[in-house]
Amino acid sequence: MGFVPFTFIDFIDIVLVAAVMHWIYRATRGTNAPYILSGIIIIYLTWVVVRALNMELLSTILGQIISVGFIALVIVFQPEIRRFLEKIGRSQKRLNFISHLFTSSRSEDETDLSQIVAACRDMSASKTGALIALNGQSNLQLIIEGGIALDATVSASLLKNIFFKNAPLHDGAVIIEHNRIVAAKCILPVTQSQVPKSYGTRHRAAIGLTEISDAVVVIVSEETGAISIAGAGNLIRDIEPSRLSRTLQHFLRKARQS
Secondary structure (H helix, E strand, C coil): CCCCCCCHHHHHHHHHHHHHHHHHHHHHCCCCHHHHHHHHHHHHHHHHHHHHCCCHHHHHHHHHHHHCHHHHHHHHCHHHHHHHHHHHHHHCHHHHHHHHHCCCCCCCCCCCHHHHHHHHHHHHHCCCCEEEEECCCCCCHHHHHCCEEEEEECCHHHHHHHCCCCCCCCCCEEEEECCEEEEEEECCCCCCCCCCCCCCHHHHHHHHHHHHCCCEEEEECCCCCCEEEEECCEEEEEECHHHHHHHHHHHHHHHHHC
């Protein structure tokens, strides 16, 4: 009996597969994805054993499940796949002209962060809940259309009026683009990743939006008045009002570089 031939190409193939598996592990760590992958592997191994034992009926049923497995994977891992493809696209600086073909030619006015910081400080002191999303290049049109259109210049007074507890627009998020409050009362996608139980709905929604876009979200807790910032799926909590401006600039700088 001869040995199975093993070439340098086979070695490269194994290394690449190992690198992909390592990336998948890092990308899905802390989410439910590893459990889903384990279930898929168990189903596949069961199918292999059933085929080897010539159990025709069970083998046919499992075979049909596996045959549509790719479509199921795309549906289950849609947020992770989207985030991965966006990360690849943003990393290719030489292909930026493609994104310009699908984005508005409107000039990108610098958002007045001082107005946002001032509003958040006041709302933190009065324990007024708030959810403010500063969008970058991502297309949030579907989320914007689900809210109430405003198209107003960013100002501390307007933000505080929007999130005033009895105001009709206080529930939901404000979306800011190009120094304009484009919409209020927007519903953000809640993260499906595993997060601490202490995170409220606002914090989960902020993380969810930053997982699928380059937006940076500022959260003011209604219960404690604590200020948090979410970006790229990460969250920093209990930011001192004196550090808010510097921390927000840091998150926005990272979002532009990603």
